[in-house]
Amino acid sequence: MRSIDGTVLDLKRLDLLATGDSIxxxxxxxxxxxxxxxxxxxxxxxxxxxxxELTPFLFFPVITLALSNLPISYILKKIATILPLAxxxxxxxxxxxxxxxxxxxxxxxxxxxxxxxxxxxxSALTVGSAIILIATxxxxxxxxxxxxxxxxxxxxxxxxxxxxxxxVLTEEAAxxxxxxxxxxxxxxxxxxxxxxxxxxHLLIRTWARAERxxxxxxxxxxxxxxxxxxxNRFGCNEYLYVIxxxxxxxxxxxxxxxxxxxxxxxxxxx
Amino acid sequence: xxxxxxxxSPAVGITxxxxxxxxxxxxxxxxxxxxxxxxxxxxxxLGAFIFAAQMINFTIPATGSSGHIGGGLLLAILLGPHAAxxxxxxxxxxxxxxxxxxxxxxLGCNIFNMGIFPAFIAYPLxxxxxxxxxxxxxxxxxxxxxxxxxxxxxxxxxxxxxxxASGISALPFTTFVILxxxxxxxxxxxxxxxxxxxxxxxxxxxxxxxxSAMETRPLGNIxxxxxxxxxxxxxxxxxxxxxxxxSENPDGLEWSIAKVTxxxxxxxTEQSLHHVLAAIQxxxxxxxxxxxxxxQGEKAATEVATAGKEGQDTSGRLGTSVSGGxxxxxxxxxxxxxxxxxxxxxxxxxxxx
Numbered sequence: 253m254r255s256i257d258g259t260v261l262d263l264k265r266l267d268l269l270a271t272g273d274s275i276x277x278x279x280x281x282x283x284x285x286x287x288x289x290x291x292x293x294x295x296x297x298x299x300x301x302x303x304x305e306l307t308p309f310l311f312f313p314v315i316t317l318a319l320s321n322l323p324i325s326y327i328l329k330k331i332a333t334i335l336p337l338a339x340x341x342x343x344x345x346x347x348x349x350x351x352x353x354x355x356x357x358x359x360x361x362x363x364x365x366x367x368x369x370x371x372x373x374x375s376a377l378t379v380g381s382a383i384i385l386i387a388t389x390x391x392x393x394x395x396x397x398x399x400x401x402x403x404x405x406x407x408x409x410x411x412x413x414x415x416x417x418x419x420v421l422t423e424e425a426a427x428x429x430x431x432x433x434x435x436x437x438x439x440x441x442x443x444x445x446x447x448x449x450x451x452x453h454l455l456i457r458t459w460a461r462a463e464r465x466x467x468x469x470x471x472x473x474x475x476x477x478x479x480x481x482x483x484n485r486f487g488c489n490e491y492l493y494v495i496x497x498x499x500x501x502x503x504x505x506x507x508x509x510x511x512x513x514x515x516x517x518x519x520x521x522x
Numbered sequence: 523x524x525x526x527x528x529x530x531s532p533a534v535g536i537t538x539x540x541x542x543x544x545x546x547x548x549x550x551x552x553x554x555x556x557x558x559x560x561x562x563x564x565x566x567x568l569g570a571f572i573f574a575a576q577m578i579n580f581t582i583p584a585t586g587s588s589g590h591i592g593g594g595l596l597l598a599i600l601l602g603p604h605a606a607x608x609x610x611x612x613x614x615x616x617x618x619x620x621x622x623x624x625x626x627x628x629l630g631c632n633i634f635n636m637g638i639f640p641a642f643i644a645y646p647l648x649x650x651x652x653x654x655x656x657x658x659x660x661x662x663x664x665x666x667x668x669x670x671x672x673x674x675x676x677x678x679x680x681x682x683x684x685x686x687a688s689g690i691s692a693l694p695f696t697t698f699v700i701l702x703x704x705x706x707x708x709x710x711x712x713x714x715x716x717x718x719x720x721x722x723x724x725x726x727x728x729x730x731x732x733x734s735a736m737e738t739r740p741l742g743n744i745x746x747x748x749x750x751x752x753x754x755x756x757x758x759x760x761x762x763x764x765x766x767x768x769s770e771n772p773d774g775l776e777w778s779i780a781k782v783t784x785x786x787x788x789x790x791t792e793q794s795l796h797h798v799l800a801a802i803q804x805x806x807x808x809x810x811x812x813x814x815x816x817x818q819g820e821k822a823a824t825e826v827a828t829a830g831k832e833g834q835d836t837s838g839r840l841g842t843s844v845s846g847g848x849x850x851x852x853x854x855x856x857x858x859x860x861x862x863x864x865x866x867x868x869x870x871x872x873x874x875x
Contacts, residue, residue, distance in 0.1 A: 259577060262620075262621075266620055288626070289627070292625070292627045293532045293536070293627060296528070296530055296627060296690075297532045299689075300690045300692070303846070303850070304850040307849075307850040307857075308853045308857075310853070310854065311857055314857050314858075314860065314861040318860070318861045318863075333622070334526075338526065341526065341528075344691065344693045345691065345693075347692075348693060348694060363692075367690070367692060371529065371690065371691075374527065374528035374690075375527070378526070378527035378625050378626070378627070379526075379527075379622045382618070382619060382622065382625065382626050386620060391616075391619065391620075394619070404546060404547050404550030405554075406550040406553055406554055406608070407546055407550050407612065409562055409566075410569070410608055410609070411616075412566070413563055413566020414565075414566040414567075414569035414609075414612045414613070414616065415616065416566070417567045417569075417571075418616065420570070421567070421570040421574040422574045422577065424574065425575065425577055425578055426577075429577075429578050442579075442580060442581050443580055443581050444581075444719075447716065447719070448719025448722075448723055450578070451578065451591060451720050452719075452720050454574070455575070455600075455723075455724060456724065456728055458570075458571040459564070459567075459568075459731065461567060462566075462567035465567065466563045509849070510846055510849030511846055511849055513852050514845035514846055514848035514852065515849070517845075517848050517849070517852060
């Protein structure tokens with residue numbers, strides 16, 4: 253379990269990355285959301301033994317990453333943090349699926365191991381594309397994009413509220429836990445009996461805060477909608493981005509590009 | 523309990539997105555129609571609260587591990603089902619986008635598993651029934667614990683169903699159920715206990731909050747029968763769609779049957795089903811190459827043939843896997859080179875500018 257402060261810092265860092273300026277950052281959020289979703293659907297549409305076929309899909313995150321000037325080591329680290337989880341969920345495959353699929357000299361590889369590696373690959377691709385989306389777009393823009401793509405208004409406003417107050421409340425939670433840990437003298441007092449009232453107090457403070465926020469907003473003319481000044485246009489670049497990548501994904505999905513490439517390459521030497 | 527994209531098939535993921543999007547739209551109109559706009563900031567701030575509260579741990583006695591609050595049922599008790607569902611959904615959206623807790627395609631599944639059950643099953647059908655009109659501390663505790671346990675059990679079970687229907691994990695259905703349900707029974711008990719203490723704290727400090735959630739809820743007018751009926755319909759609909767697609771990816775059991783029977787009748791039905799599916803997919807365009815069963819048929823066939831001409835057969839398979847491997851290596855090299863090239867070009871440009 254990581255510390256609360258660490259989590260807040262991580263959130264802030266991702267949020268700050270989205271304020272950068274690059275070709276990718278400048279694209280309309282809708283284009284990036286739609287393309288990322290299509291990418292994920294294409295990646296997961298392969299059967300469980302797909303491995304070689306998945307490699308060309310690396311082009312999308314790598315090119316986006318290169319064009320958007322994001323810190324590569326940071327993004328890789330974020331992807332690496334979820335790989336143990338993917339390993340855990342895939343670990344059952346070698347146990348239950350022992351049928352031999354590939355024989356490389358003396359080594360026989362069962363289907364389970366192939367699908368385990370495939371699951372890890374899928375995880376890295378899907379999680380990576382999601383992180384890149386948020387790091388190049390920012391949560392607020394993603395919300396507005398989803399709203400314009402048909403997400404209900406109430407849900408959007410609520411998401412924006414949630415996002416704004418996550419920073420406030422996680423910091424409050426961090427202060428509260430620090431105070432509790434300092435007073436706990438080792439382990440006593442971190443148990444259940446102090447936990448209920450602690451959370452309860454935080455909840456009631458939160459509630460009172462929400463009421464104050466609402467009053468302040470009503471005074472300033474809040475009528476259930478946020479009005480944003482942002483002008484986004486779905487122009488040529490956006491169409492190019494969405495259609496271009498979609499075509500690439502469709503070609504990769506329907507043609508065995510790696511197979512053809514490999515066959516051509518080995519053909520050269522035989 | 524957050525599902526990842528890597529274990530989902532597009533059919534399951536998209537179906538659950540549809541179901542969840544429908545529920546979000548329904549709850550949004552419901553809230554817009556019969557609530558003051560006061561509730562919207564409240565929902566947002568409480569969502570942030572759940573997010574923050576989940577990071578505060580307590581030590582579970584005798585086990586040495588630590589637990590935290592779940593939040594689904596707690597939100598339903600504080601806000602009522604519709605607002606609670608939207609709040610849970612938005613917490614899950616943030617978790618998926620920022621912390622890779624559950625994937626983007628899996629969001630539909632995750633919102634369904636962790637939102638629908640506490641808000642629309644556990645809260646109205648269990649919590650409210652047990653608590654009655656005069657809540658006492660004992661009733662409150664029992665209602666919270668049972669409510670959370672039921673919600674988690676249902677959620678865990680639908681995780682199993684969605685995973686097995688996707689066919690990426692090789693885990694058989696029964697083993698998966700045996701793994702998931704008892705663990706979530708224990709988690710549910712602890713989470714229920716925490717929920718109970720927090721709720722009873724709120725009841726003593728601000729009794730009007732849960733009371734108003736219970737009274738003003740429009741769901742109070744709808745009978746239990748209607749909810750159950752709606753759910754049954756939903757289950758049959760999704761179950762129908764899911765099983766239709768699930769049969770495309772045979773599970774471990776069918777597999778071993780195909781092996782044992784020498785790929786006779788089982789493959790036969792697989793094949794015919796595959797033809798139907800292929801025809802449909804041919805019409806619905808881009809997933810046309812999604813042809814696992816035919817490979818399965820081939821594989822079963824080679825399985826039979828293996829006895830006779832093993833060497834020849836493996837060399838053939840080796841051939842395809844070698845070209846696949848070489849191809850991926852080439853692709854990887856290209857990916858890295860292009861990445862470096864673009865990066866280089868950009869930094870050069872940056873230096874000039």
